[in-house]
Amino acid sequence: MLTEVLSPAQLVGYVAFILGVASFLQKSDRHFKLYMFGECIAYVIHFWLLGNPTAMASSSISAIRSALSLYTRSIWVAITVVIVNLALGITLVQHWWNWFPLIASCVGTLALFLLHGVRMRVVMLLGTLLWVANNIISGSIGGTALEIVILAVNSHTIWRMRRDARLAQASEAHAHKEITP
Numbered sequence: 644m645l646t647e648v649l650s651p652a653q654l655v656g657y658v659a660f661i662l663g664v665a666s667f668l669q670k671s672d673r674h675f676k677l678y679m680f681g682e683c684i685a686y687v688i689h690f691w692l693l694g695n696p697t698a699m700a701s702s703s704i705s706a707i708r709s710a711l712s713l714y715t716r717s718i719w720v721a722i723t724v725v726i727v728n729l730a731l732g733i734t735l736v737q738h739w740w741n742w743f744p745l746i747a748s749c750v751g752t753l754a755l756f757l758l759h760g761v762r763m764r765v766v767m768l769l770g771t772l773l774w775v776a777n778n779i780i781s782g783s784i785g786g787t788a789l790e791i792v793i794l795a796v797n798s799h800t801i802w803r804m805r806r807d808a809r810l811a812q813a814s815e816a817h818a819h820k821e822i823t824p
Contacts, residue, residue: 656785
């Protein structure tokens with residue numbers, strides 16, 4: 644059992660865990676996407692070593708998507724990435740649950756390209772739930788731990804961002820009151 648926990652596949656999964664947690668701690672959308680890119684690259688290697696080609700392909704597309712989303716918010720790029728994910732699904736899916744990472748990647752793509760801030764992170768929560776299911780079924784220890792922690796960390800970051808927005812709004816209202824006679 645210890646050899647399985649310390650196998651190369653699981654060790655790379657732990658790297659993905661660290662990068663994923665770091666990603667969802669970010670309030671900056673740019674830093675969020677950069678860490679997510681690193682997480683996806685680690686996941687590609689992790690799922691290759693675990694023998695899960697669907698999750699590996701989805702992670703590859705997610706890495707490309709994360710990199711592209713740093714430079715464009717084009718709906719056409721987003722649609723292209725979603726189409727590639729669905730095409731991968733048609734060619735690679737062997738079991739119904741193999742769709743989980745592909746759907747998660749589609750959801751994440753739409754969130755990264757079309758949304759920002761809190762809304763982007765809320766939509767990413769849906770993808771996280773799909774990855775939890777995939778990782779449990781795949782036997783990914785680090786991946787399952789990562790996605791469960793991401794649920795908590797992302798929820799906390801969303802709370803922090805909403806709190807900061809409320810505080811800024813209250814401060815602005817207070818400053819406006821002081822100026823108005």
